[in-house]
Amino acid sequence: EVFAAWRPAANTAIGISQAAAADPSPDKVDLSVGAYRTEEGRELILGAVREAQRRLEADPATNHEYLGHGGNPRFCRLAAELALGAGSAALAEGRVASIQGVSGTGSLWVGAAFLSRYYRRSRVALLSAPSWPLHDLMMERAGLELRRYRYYDETTRGLDYEGMLEDLRAAPQGTILVLQGCGHNPTGVDPTPQQWQGILAAAQERQLFVFMDNAYQGFVCDLEEDAAAVRLFVDAGLELLVAQSFSKSMGLYGERVGALHLVAASADVARGAEAALQELIVPMYATPPKYGAAIATTILADPQLRQQWQRELAELPGSMLRRRQQLYDALQEVGVPGSWEHILKQRGMFSYTGLTEAQCGHLMERWHVYLTPDGRISLTGLTGPRCRYVAEAFKDAILA
Numbered sequence: 530e531v532f533a534a535w536r537p538a539a540n541t542a543i544g545i546s547q548a549a550a551a552d553p554s555p556d557k558v559d560l561s562v563g564a565y566r567t568e569e570g571r572e573l574i575l576g577a578v579r580e581a582q583r584r585l586e587a588d589p590a591t592n593h594e595y596l597g598h599g600g601n602p603r604f605c606r607l608a609a610e611l612a613l614g615a616g617s618a619a620l621a622e623g624r625v626a627s628i629q630g631v632s633g634t635g636s637l638w639v640g641a642a643f644l645s646r647y648y649r650r651s652r653v654a655l656l657s658a659p660s661w662p663l664h665d666l667m668m669e670r671a672g673l674e675l676r677r678y679r680y681y682d683e684t685t686r687g688l689d690y691e692g693m694l695e696d697l698r699a700a701p702q703g704t705i706l707v708l709q710g711c712g713h714n715p716t717g718v719d720p721t722p723q724q725w726q727g728i729l730a731a732a733q734e735r736q737l738f739v740f741m742d743n744a745y746q747g748f749v750c751d752l753e754e755d756a757a758a759v760r761l762f763v764d765a766g767l768e769l770l771v772a773q774s775f776s777k778s779m780g781l782y783g784e785r786v787g788a789l790h791l792v793a794a795s796a797d798v799a800r801g802a803e804a805a806l807q808e809l810i811v812p813m814y815a816t817p818p819k820y821g822a823a824i825a826t827t828i829l830a831d832p833q834l835r836q837q838w839q840r841e842l843a844e845l846p847g848s849m850l851r852r853r854q855q856l857y858d859a860l861q862e863v864g865v866p867g868s869w870e871h872i873l874k875q876r877g878m879f880s881y882t883g884l885t886e887a888q889c890g891h892l893m894e895r896w897h898v899y900l901t902p903d904g905r906i907s908l909t910g911l912t913g914p915r916c917r918y919v920a921e922a923f924k925d926a927i928l929a
């Protein structure tokens with residue numbers, strides 16, 4: 530035999546969304562997709578992005594030459610300022626090593642590879658139960674041992690804060706702690722600012738190495754508040770990794786725009802780490818894609834365009850909240866058994882419905898309502914007029 534036994538393809542949200550796209554049923558509703566859709570169900574290209582594209586097109590300096598291994602340095606700096614704050618002491622002290630990644634996913638992967646190769650204190654990665662499935666997959670593929678901390682409480686459908694702290698405090702010294710800065714995927718459950726303080730204290734106590742995934746900055750509340758958790762850890766003087774994505778905040782999903790920042794203890798460590806990160810990138814893909822990062826740079830560097838972007842982005846969290854309310858109202862009207870308050874309380878793009886895998890299967894097969902098998906729905910896949918249909922489908926799946 531030439532090949533070892535294949536592993537089946539992972540059941541990802543993107544895979545399910547493609548199955549939904551191929552479904553000819555006029556009834557279908559795709560709640561699996563982790564991308565913004567307008568309240569009319571359309572893809573969204575922000576006006577600021579269109580304007581940046583126009584400017585790039587008109588600029589005689591635009592070309593298709595390679596970027597360096599670490600990507601576009603201007604983009605990296607602007608992205609770091611967006612994540613850490615323009616006044617960040619770590620940035621001013623030159624303690625931040627940044628590379629442009631292949632969006633959030635690619636940045637996480639470079640970070641995982643970096644820890645696997647260079648981090649000396651532990652080979653254990655501690656992930657929330659549950660976490661975004663790609664976190665599991667990446668940490669495992671990077672050769673790290675997976676362990677879990679309690680996070681989602683089935684009974685309250687909120688955060689198991691006490692359980693989480695207990696698990697962090699029981700972790701071996703130096704363990705890698707994977708956190709999501711805001712808009713937790715898949716649960717939609719985030720710690721409060723006060724709870725973040727407790728998480729920081731536990732991380733300090735056990736000297737945990739924090740790997741912060743902040744893919745939803747600007748998508749949950751606003752650009753500042755959604756960066757607060759990241760900045761709390763950085764400003765407390767911890768060394769940490771931050772993975773950043775512009776998929777959601779600029780709607781640049783397919784252009785793969787993101788960055789990885791290592792906040793180091795000293796400028797020397799940061800310089801060495803930047804070279805080490807680039808060395809890891811060389812055999813992976815050599816250089817990241819150029820166009821999307823040029824769009825993001827054009828927006829971030831121009832005060833007027835940046836303001837336009839911020840205005841447009843500020844509309845999106847409210848739109849997702851409206852759809853939470855519409856779904857909740859429809860579930861009440863249709864009389865779907867169970868309590869659905871959590872749909873209103875959870876935040877960001879996702880809600881963790883509590884539907885079982887079998888119920889999710891029923892929804893997809895009988896009702897053409899697509900969602901990931903863990904019961905996660907993306908609020909952005911909902912339009913007002915379809916909420917009632919989705920509620921009827923939930924009722925049928927629950928009573929089936």
Ligand code: PMP
Nearest residue numbers: 563632633634661714744774776
């Ligand atoms: N982290 C989390 C938690 C996510 O939900 C996502 C998007 N689904 C990402 C990272 C990365 O997305 P992208 O690769 O498009 O930046």
